[in-house]
Amino acid sequence: MNISISLASKKTRHGILKPTSNPPVIFTPGEKIRDEAGFMRGHGTYVSAGSLKATVAGVEQNINRLVTVSPLRCRYNGEIGDVVIGRITELVHKRWKVDLNARLDAVLLLTSIQLPGGELRRRGMEDEQSMRNYLSEGDLISAEVHSIFADGSLSLHMRSLKYGKLGQGVLIKVQSSLIKRSKNHFHNLTVGISIILGNNGYIWIEPTSNDNKDLVGLEDEFEQVVDIGDRQTISRVRNVILALSYYKMLIYDTSIQFALEESKKYTVSDLLTAEACYDIANLTRHRLQIMDE
Amino acid sequence: MSLVSLNEGEKVYIIHGVEENFRCDGRSRQDYRPLELEMDIVSNANGSARLRLANSDILVCVKVEIDTPLPETPNDGKIEYFVDCSANATPTFEGRGGEQLAAELSRFLSLAHCPVFNLSKLCIVSGQSCWKLFVDVLILECGGNLFDAVSLAAKAALCNTSLPNIVGTYEDGKNIDLQISDDPFDTKPLDARDLPVLVSLCKIGNNYVADPTIEEEICGAGCIVISVTPKGKVSAVLKKGAGSFMPDTLNEIIMSGSQIGVLLNKALEETITKDMSSNVCKQRFGFLK
């Protein structure tokens, strides 16, 4: 039985890591970025009285002549090709609604998943009626953003072997801006654990399965018990990622790997304490900086 | 709180983890997540405390007023519990959304405290006037295990409470006028160290876990909340959720709940003492840290 109650006043103030030496200019809503002439208005900006102004707080970014300001934290804005993890919230006619922590629920059409029988299978009334058997409310899926509708909501597809319904494992939610976009969002960490970093800020950790995933990925397997060793690593990865996220550090394979290595001196449950989180985040950042140089 | 849902895989993973005595966040079945307490943070109250249990954030304030005792109990003061679930915690609490949970919490808190709290301590003049304590609980964020967190915060706030001293009374025929000391430091602390804390044990599979997270609460078949005094006495028991229990399991849960409760009380006691002893130049941080 481990119970510890600490006093808030005794806690040293390390809510944040030490700021970097020369921060860039930060614009806040309503502040003028530059004159409009010769520039194009991008996300996070608007034009007023001949000048470009920010609508969110953030740093200016120029791509050629397009000026954008992106906030440090906001709901997930999808881009085509993003890997996402979502939870089914609703079944409506021929489609599932999926919560992605985005502004609007995404849509997964019945035609966007692979059903048993392969590519050429016709989707008839029967499939429509048994949609709940494939995916029902509360189920987690990994998918890819297929297209973006006019109102900003996303359409997903799962037409690849790497996507599918998620089985046993742990989901953690972080800010979507903490996930670094990279070529690969599926990682097999060296320790026998697989991790999917959804671009929308949902992260899935599961034991690496040895046998090939079945074609559809819509079947459940609950018989198998995850062994205690894997379980410990999964929990460690979970706690480490939460520590990184608490200190607003980018989450990608290298940062997780470094943080895991730094966490070795703590037991898994120790990683819940504020002190351990700070220590790990700090050391990880240090190593990342060294690597950059 | 209904915003959280789980799929079968996650549930199975949690249930197996509990069986192996290794939960998703690395705790064993009986471990608590780290708790953080701060006392005396609301300046216009007679006592206050804020408690964070992982993401659960509870603010409790105690205010005292002078009132007349009930005719059937002329020597007893009064105590009233009020819980408000702020919409800040989750949008489902907006408007009257949190009322049911709030009513359940405040009712059970008063049930748990009632048999242990000696209300005659709050008497000023028998049959004429007494103190009335208002214990106001504000839930600012929910991260599971609200019952335990609320009870810990409420006990801390009551321990932090001090009653103004009555400097004089003078009788005017039948009515008695009370004069309360103007000096804000001329107070006597309320003795609330005997109050119980609540321990929730959530039944998951064939085992039970202390300090359940929201996910574990969803997974669980039912939950037993036990109110335990520092001496290990049980002052109230409540069942939550739709599940049912075998008689042996129930006995076992209550038994281990009381053990945890004693430790929890002890931990709180130590923290409060630590806080009291560092009284000099104590700085209030509140939400700024």
Place this chain on the structure above:
Amino acid sequence: MPTNLYRFQGPEGTIPYQHYLIDKNNTKLTKIATALMKNERCDGRDISAHRNLCIKTGIVTQAKGSAYVEKGHTKLLCSVFDPKEVPNKVEYAKTGELQCEFKFATFSCRQRRNYTRDSEERQLCNEFRRAIEPAVCRGEFANFEIQVNVLVLENDGSVLSTAITAAGLALMDGCIPMYDMIVASSLGIFKNTILVDPTYDEETLCLSWTEDEENRGTVMLAYMVSLEQITEFSQNGSMDINMFPEYVQLLIDQNCKINKLVQSAAITDVIGHFESQTTD
């Protein structure tokens, strides 16, 4: 007092005249207490004896199922209605819901009760629902709700346990599928003495604050006898942890006794159904 536009309201701040007879009431309580110290009860019962149980099923002809239970002076009525669709609901629910209402009639207690629901009624309603929920086969009527109502006509202690027993019978009378019959009973503990099925006065005594360390309080347990499952357990007071197994065992024994009565009432009920069918 909350204003109420729907009913005729008297003036505010009324006082029951019994307040001026407090001394009498207090002497009554002391009398009960001293008698209990000698293991005697004021109504002549043995401390481990139940009050007489009077059960009538099907008395609310307008409801799908109903039961009237009288235990000593405690009287209450429970009725159950047909499963119906949940209004204003969009999500799909795999299990049916139980909608419960637990109401005290205004004249059912020593002090007059208000029409609006108070916190005690809410809490009793919650406990009541949790107690019967596990017994009902909720999977049989997905997306539907069943209304279960309790009206207490007179409160003379052990209301909740009586209500749960009545609800089990009413559900059975209403032909709602159930895993098992559900029965409940309660104990009062006063200075380490265990009282089965306490009356209102005894409950008051058990819950009053005392300085000493002796066990006191009330315990209630709802039980499915043939499945051996506890569906609801609640306790209040101050008790030593080691006593719990004993209390639980005692309550289970009591429940088994009540279950026999309930079962015979259930059989009479079913026979009654058949007879009315054949005469039709």
Place this chain on the structure above:
Amino acid sequence: MDLLSRQGLRTDGRRSDELRRISCKMGVFNQPDGSAYLEQGNTKVLAAVYGPHEIRVNRSKAPNDCAVINCQYSMATFSRSERKRRPRDNKSAELTVHLKQAMTTAIKTDLYPKSQIDIFVEVLQSDGGNYSVCVNAATLALIDAGIAMEEFVISCTSSLANGEVPLVDISHLEETLGGPSITVAILPISGKIAMLETSQRMHINHVEPVLTEAMRGCRYIYDTLNKTIKKHYEEIGGALNWGTEEYNI
């Protein structure tokens, strides 16, 4: 009781044109999309923003082309020296509407069609200017949530002492004892007024000086908050690569 001493000091020792101490923190909570805590003197407010997200209630009634702003103003029962019986009453329902109106003017709702933004404020301690502090805290929380706004919305309350001297950022004592007061919410850069309310009958000649003082107060608050936001972003932005993919220092 004099609100202004002969030396020109107010009951809490401030000068007539002095504001109370401001301290704030962004991102106090994890679960909301944005949150902020703001103290102006002894008035303490917590604000949380959820969204933009899918509309949950009355989906059919919602407009198709812009976001629905949903507010709730709530006051903790212990927030005043006299205990309140309920956290939400008619008064807070009125302030909820005012808050919604003020925030809607600044949020670029057209960017979020079919969605809903929830803004919840909770007054923990009240010592005058509750509404103003709530507006300011809500602005901070909205910025923390990364919701696009035309500008800040900043509010300030001021009143008149002895019938001539305008007092800025009034405390509870000054609210109850003092003369008429003006609460104004403005977009500080353009100077647009989003909301204006007078507490009681007021002489037309007094409106101008009191309003000017309140607007000056708003601009001061804006400067302070703006600095805090920038500092907060500088502190946390580094590890996040400033929220951009390519940015290099």
Place this chain on the structure above:
Amino acid sequence: MNSIKLNIQETYIKEYLALQKRSDGRGLTGFRDASLNINSIHTADGSSVIKIGNTAVVCGIKAELGIPKAESPDVGYLLVNVELPSLCYKKIRPGIPCDEAMETTSFLNEVCNNCKILDLQQLCICVDKLVWILSCDIYCLNYDGSVLDACFVALLSALQTVKLPEVKYDKETDEINVIEDYKFLKLNCLPVASTFGVFNDKYILADPTEEEEQLCISKFSVVTDGNLLFSLHKPGGNYIKDNQIQNCVKYAKIRAKTVHELIKSVQ
């Protein structure tokens, strides 16, 4: 679905009515048997339970002390409330009282005031200072038609069982003393209500059941104590003929007598 069911029931009842009979064996103007039980609730100061056919109603009276109204300082309160809780009838939702409950409540109160069932002066203890407040709450336990009739019987028989202790009030010190010398209330009259349903213009059914009430196009009630007519209550619906009313009043008077006997028999 419901309309089909109603249709079937209507034909069924019509066939019976053509034979001048009703589905439960009564004649058209026959009233159902009533049974009465008093003082069964010990927590109330007066109580009664009445069953008329399947309709069951319980009335409990609580006496409390309070301050009288300024405009009528020497009278006490008689507050009558009818509750139709959701448990008595499937069409009633829990929550605020339904329209019918409110309507019955106001009708009962009106009749009580008009015919002076009780001299409210006898509830006065000290003018302008202290009076009795009698809260009479009538709960319907089983709604099987003609609830109003049952409410009247329940209220009257419960009022007859109320015993109030003697209260001494000291004007100087505001002190109240209760002496346990209980006295019954004095009732002036015993009004009895009889409800009639009008079925198809042609038939008048006395004391309709719930099933019949559903099919009746209108309903009306006669309140009488056997000699005097206190109230005729016809809340809208279809018209009825004058001579029909005359007949009903006649039946109601006879009914009142039998009810009086019933009340007397239990005392």
